[in-house]
Amino acid sequence: MNSKIHKLLLKTDRIMSKKIYAPLLAAFLFFSTLTSLNAQLILRGPYLQSPGPNSIIIRWRTDTPTDSRVYYGTSIGSQTLFADSATATTEHRVKINGLTPLTKYYYSVGTTTNTLRGNDAALFFNTAPDASSHSPIRFWTIGDFGHGNDGERKVRDSYLQYSQNTGHPADAQIWVGDNAYSDGTEAEFQSKVFDTINGYGNVFLNLPFISTSGNHDYNSICPWQNAQGIPVLCGQDPNTHTGPYLNIIDPPTLGELGGVASGRKIFYSMDYGDVHIASMNSELGSYTSAYNWTGVLNTSQTFTSPMLDWLKADLAATTKKWKVVIWHQTPYSGQDNFTEENSVQIFCTATRHHFNPILEQYGVDLVLVGHDHNYQRTFLINGHYGGKPDFDSATMMINGTSGREAEEGPYVKYTNGPLSGVGTVYVIAGNSSEGNTYSPIMHPAIYWGEACDTCYGSFIWDVNGDRLDGRYLTATGEIKDSFTIVKQQWNSIQKTEPLANKVKVAPNPFTDQTEISFALNSNEEVHLDVYDISGKKVASNDYDNTKTGRQIYIFDGKNLSAGQYFYELKTEEQSLRGKLMLVK
Ligand SMILES: [Fe+2]
Incomplete structure (x- = not known):
């Protein structure tokens, strides 16, 4: 620019600054301030x-x-x-x-x-796959996560890192209840769930969530206990339930995304790709029988309710390859103060009594719950509706192995034949912001669990055609448990009835001795080993002429320390591992 012209412009600019720009600037700032005061802000x-x-x-x-x-x-x-x-x-x-x-x-x-x-x-x-597509999909399950603390942040960040490392972000996040502590209030959801520091405010921008409610969420809907912690049970008609959690969620209640219309946010279902997800409500307990839809304190095997009737209709109608059910209160737990028949955990017991028979009748593959602040998961099981001592491995253990492809092989769910649709894995993912260590995890139906005061994690599961892979991801980024379920035709692979169907261990847990027994239709050589938790062999036995009847081995634990042991039965074609629990 010509230097004379430049100087002139600068001089003019200074004059204009004083005489014209200054009032204009003041007016601009005045209106800007007014505008910013009135600007609409996004609060959530x-x-x-x-x-x-x-x-x-x-x-x-x-x-x-x-x-x-x-x-x-x-x-x-x-x-x-x-x-x-x-x-x-x-x-x-x-x-x-x-x-x-x-x-x-x-x-x-x-x-x-x-x-x-x-x-x-x-x-x-x-967007989700359409109904005819069988695209691989991933879900990320978190439970008991709403503390707004370091644990919640670490679980979130471990998933984000895993998602980046694997190049496969989740398609949806799944909440299994106790989403905002301690009472599921509006302020708690805002500061502990939608928060961007420890919570999920930024994650929700691009990851939808599918949810169920927990007892803490229900404290602001219809409390189940009074201020003294004594169970009083919610006495309101579930059709009238309102509250912060129900205001936040926007699920398909009319079957818009598949499934039978529930007409209610308190329970509903939807399809996503090859998966049908039913969100049940374990919190609908009431002393008023007409409102006791979970069946709390009701031991009748014929008990039903509008929620259970809907579940039956919904599961009967779906044609999806994979069926998954979520709710909050765990039906099985290896920690002593959970799930058994006592006054505090009556909701857990109710789900085991009344939900499980229905979902197993319709071949549900995976159940996701929380409530117990740890990670646990069962073997592939069926038919266990009583207390811990009632678990009968001979009839209820469909596959007593790890379910890992690299070990004994995946859990197989048959699509036809005598075991068509039989077998469910139950996962507790309740340590996404809080851990506990009430007692060691010991339950004959539980394959493995992790429980300690600072053990946090979440559960990631992938569905790809005939295969479902589940993984427990800790807050420190470790995969500490995994299993696979595959769907197969019975006739295409089955030579003999699975060994897992024929084995019985009773009693288990045991104090001195227990009987490990099996019966086979064929005459095979069978080898039995028993290991302690360090892998040291503590007993073994060989069998011939196994067609001759039930073979019984008495495992003597009188001189052994209390704790977990593993038995392994091997034939030429099959092997089976299971847990033994010695208590003193
Ligand atoms: Fe809970």
């Missing part, structure tokens, strides 16, 4: 609900009421499509329809005249 979200192949719901909260608009498109800079809601509200809800399955969309949220947040790489959603 956005977050994603009811993820489907062709639709999704986007929710967010603002400080002042306006209408709502979501812009969306398949690239950040090209969000040309939009969906509106004309209602003036601070609780914004926009449902987008007409989406393409298995597609990544970026989105922005705001009003019909102003975008509040958008053109942001973090704001996206992926």
Whole structure:
């Protein structure tokens, strides 16, 4: 630029600054301040609900009421499509329809005249596979996570790291209850769940959650105990339940995403890819029998309720390859103060008595619960509806191995034949922000568990065609447990009845001696070994002429220390491992 002209412009600029720019600047600042004072702020979200192949719901909260608009498109800079809601509200809800399955969309949220947040790489959603697709999908289950503490943050960050390492983020997060401590209040959800420091505020921008409620969430819906901690049970009609948790979630209640309409947020179902997920409610206990839909303190085998009737209809109707049920209160636990028939854990007992027979009747593959603040999971089991001492491995243990492909092989669920649909794995994922160490984990149905005051983790599971892989991911990034379930035709692989069906251990747990027995239809050589928890062999035996009747081995633990032992039975074609629990 010519130097004379430049100097002139600078001089002019100084004059203008004093005479014109200053008043203009003051006016600008005045109106800017007014504008910023009145600017609508996002106080929660956005977050994603009811993820489907062709639709999704986007929710967010603002400080002042306006209408709502979501812009969306398949690239950040090209969000040309939009969906509106004309209602003036601070609780914004926009449902987008007409989406393409298995597609990544970026989105922005705001009003019909102003975008509040958008053109942001973090704001996206992926649509689900359509009904005919069998695409691999991943779910991430967290339970008892709402403390807003270091544990919650570490569990979140370990998943994010795992997701990055494997190049496969989850398609949805699954909550199994006690989502916000201690009472599931609005303020607790805001500060401990939607928070971005220890909570999931940023995760929810692009990861939908599918949820159920826990007893702590229900403290702000219909409490089950009084201020002294004495069970009083909720006395309200479940159809009238309202509260913060139910206001936050937006699940498909009318069968919009598959499943039978429940008409209620308190329990519902949906499909995602090859998976059917039913969200049950373990908290619906009441002394008023008409409202006791969980069946708390009711031991009748013919007990039913509107929730159980719906579950039967829902599971009977689904044709999905994989059936998964979630609720909060664990039916089985190897920690002594949980799940057995006592006054405190009556909800746990009720789910075992009344939920499990129905879901096993319809071939449910996986059950996800929380409540117990640790990780535990069962063998592949069936038919255990009583207390811990009632577990009969001869009839209830469908596969007593680890279920790991690299060890004894995956759990097999047959799609036809005498064991068609038989066998369920129950997972407790209740340590996503709190751990405990009440007692060692000892239960004949539990394969493995981890319990300590600082043991945090979550459960990741993948579905890919005929295969389901489950993994326990600790807050420190370790995979400490895994198992696989595969679906197979009975006739295509089955030469003899599985050894697992023929083995019986009783009593177990035991104090002095226990009987390990089996019966085979064929005459095979069978070898038995018993190991302690360090892997040291403590007993063994060989059998011939096994077709001659039930073979019985008496394992004597009088001179052994209390604790876990493992038996292993081997034939030429099969092997089977199971747990023995010696108590003194
Ligand atoms: Fe709980």
